[in-house]
Amino acid sequence: MKTITLKETAGILLGHDDYLILMHKSPDGDTIGSAYALCLALRKLGKRADTLCGDEIPPMYGYFTDKAPNEGFEPKFIISTDVASTTLLSGKAEEYKDNIDLCIDHHASNTGFAAVGYVDGKASSCAEIIKYLLDEMELEYDKDIADAIFTGICTDTGCFKYSSVSPSTHRTAAELMEQGADSTFICHLMFDCKSKSRILLEKMVLDTLEFHSNGRLAIIEVTKEMMDKSGAKECDTDGIPSMPTQIQGVKIGVTMKEKPGGEYRFSVRTNEGIDASAICAEFGGGGHHGAAGCSINKEKSQAKKEMLSVCMKILGDNI
Amino acid sequence: MKTITLKETAGILLGHDDYLILMHKSPDGDTIGSAYALCLALRKLGKRADTLCGDEIPPMYGYFTDKAPNEGFEPKFIISTDVASTTLLSGKAEEYKDNIDLCIDHHASNTGFAAVGYVDGKASSCAEIIKYLLDEMELEYDKDIADAIFTGICTDTGCFKYSSVSPSTHRTAAELMEQGADSTFICHLMFDCKSKSRILLEKMVLDTLEFHSNGRLAIIEVTKEMMDKSGAKECDTDGIPSMPTQIQGVKIGVTMKEKPGGEYRFSVRTNEGIDASAICAEFGGGGHHGAAGCSINKEKSQAKKEMLSVCMKILGDNI
Numbered sequence: 237m238k239t240i241t242l243k244e245t246a247g248i249l250l251g252h253d254d255y256l257i258l259m260h261k262s263p264d265g266d267t268i269g270s271a272y273a274l275c276l277a278l279r280k281l282g283k284r285a286d287t288l289c290g291d292e293i294p295p296m297y298g299y300f301t302d303k304a305p306n307e308g309f310e311p312k313f314i315i316s317t318d319v320a321s322t323t324l325l326s327g328k329a330e331e332y333k334d335n336i337d338l339c340i341d342h343h344a345s346n347t348g349f350a351a352v353g354y355v356d357g358k359a360s361s362c363a364e365i366i367k368y369l370l371d372e373m374e375l376e377y378d379k380d381i382a383d384a385i386f387t388g389i390c391t392d393t394g395c396f397k398y399s400s401v402s403p404s405t406h407r408t409a410a411e412l413m414e415q416g417a418d419s420t421f422i423c424h425l426m427f428d429c430k431s432k433s434r435i436l437l438e439k440m441v442l443d444t445l446e447f448h449s450n451g452r453l454a455i456i457e458v459t460k461e462m463m464d465k466s467g468a469k470e471c472d473t474d475g476i477p478s479m480p481t482q483i484q485g486v487k488i489g490v491t492m493k494e495k496p497g498g499e500y501r502f503s504v505r506t507n508e509g510i511d512a513s514a515i516c517a518e519f520g521g522g523g524h525h526g527a528a529g530c531s532i533n534k535e536k537s538q539a540k541k542e543m544l545s546v547c548m549k550i551l552g553d554n555i
Numbered sequence: 556m557k558t559i560t561l562k563e564t565a566g567i568l569l570g571h572d573d574y575l576i577l578m579h580k581s582p583d584g585d586t587i588g589s590a591y592a593l594c595l596a597l598r599k600l601g602k603r604a605d606t607l608c609g610d611e612i613p614p615m616y617g618y619f620t621d622k623a624p625n626e627g628f629e630p631k632f633i634i635s636t637d638v639a640s641t642t643l644l645s646g647k648a649e650e651y652k653d654n655i656d657l658c659i660d661h662h663a664s665n666t667g668f669a670a671v672g673y674v675d676g677k678a679s680s681c682a683e684i685i686k687y688l689l690d691e692m693e694l695e696y697d698k699d700i701a702d703a704i705f706t707g708i709c710t711d712t713g714c715f716k717y718s719s720v721s722p723s724t725h726r727t728a729a730e731l732m733e734q735g736a737d738s739t740f741i742c743h744l745m746f747d748c749k750s751k752s753r754i755l756l757e758k759m760v761l762d763t764l765e766f767h768s769n770g771r772l773a774i775i776e777v778t779k780e781m782m783d784k785s786g787a788k789e790c791d792t793d794g795i796p797s798m799p800t801q802i803q804g805v806k807i808g809v810t811m812k813e814k815p816g817g818e819y820r821f822s823v824r825t826n827e828g829i830d831a832s833a834i835c836a837e838f839g840g841g842g843h844h845g846a847a848g849c850s851i852n853k854e855k856s857q858a859k860k861e862m863l864s865v866c867m868k869i870l871g872d873n874i
Contacts, residue, residue: 396715396728397742403729409715410722410729423716424826428801432770435802439761442754451751482747483754507743 363388
């Protein structure tokens, strides 16, 4: 993948047409916000643009996703936003995996799958990059674009909490508010609004909380039975993996989630400089320094044992 | 109370000496951050300054409060920060209630108890006002002052989530980061760090969750027994009152907390424009539009019934 500058990225976008913007599977606020902001911006500049995600877009994002219904033309230029690797594409989006023209991303671990790419591993979110890109293109913002970008930034930073937040992130948030982003509505919806099912699920999950390594390692479980009993949907589990590392003294927090096929998906979160992506890499997964994931296709207790063993080794313990 | 400008406030602070800065009872990040930032700034300008709170300052704030130990001189100029009314002073701080020279606050409901006052009801926090004041005084910032102010702003805005956050709030946060505030450490400590006791307490509190008025009113309880069983301290209950309004559809969230004397303290949080301070005013309490409190000195079930009755009336229901 040829690395290009922000200015060159802007030039490319102004020079083509008929864009299709891909999002990663299990879409989050950043991939959705980035793709829709870019789509809306390109349309505003007189281009044709659509978005595509292999999985369903959660309806909670409707306040901006409803503003850009797909038009269904034949795409000529394929872009991906917030996609670190083509293994993260699913469904119809996966069909484009070998033909991506431009990749815009903030994962330092980006595998370089596109023809050209702008990757800034220091940006708080892909949406923050989209803001700088639209500024470079001298876009005149409207509320929907500002809402989409604000959503990407605030969801990917835990509402301006994570170490990825820079002074520029806060200044960008200030500008987006002035450009019409309804920050109060967005922050409330994304962070202070839990369904009754989610509350019930949290209670059940907390009942599985286990500590290891003198309280430095904590693990929780989300089972199919809990999902059924609580009535929780997939999107109700957002944020659950952050629960163990929120407990005082915990350095590694592991969430094991039962998938439909019986496989276990592990989410690892870390504090104080421990590399979560290195832990998940042991099982073929990856992610960021403080948040990563992997799957272990083994029987539950064996999968759990193997994950705990790797975590304990990193903490300098024996099993 | 004579209302003065920010410039006049700066002039007064530059013109006096031997300052004592009062905080409100049950001190939170904003009153503590504001008082200590001002104290540290005045000392940096060559003045003598101390802080005083009637209640204990939670040790979690030690990263900046430890930097300004009291010097114990005879104070000549009394300031209050983030104190809306002298009824919010306790212990030794209460002794100064009729002799406060300068009040700096962001509560629109401030009762005007001081000789002169600078009150900006639109500021996100008292700490945000302190930042503008120190800028006006052309202070050269250091890490401790930046940490103290950042703490006040982020704690009083739920980490940049509430409607009180303006573009200026985000720009102020950006500047404080550049002036040395360790925003990642502070946000983690204030929002992502729960004691094991707190986690246990949350589980017990969720077991008491009750809905009324078709899910638009939710109430939770915190009893002395739960506090004992979980081992939670007073500071472990911070944020508990926000739990009910985080549930989808809830417009009024009530938390009733048993006090040592058997009295019940009610915290009311509201969504979508319902005035929490009006609800609490019915029982002699007060606060902000979205967050208020009051005490009802009656037997538990009667106190609860009266509170729910007022809330239901506001929601347009019968009991």
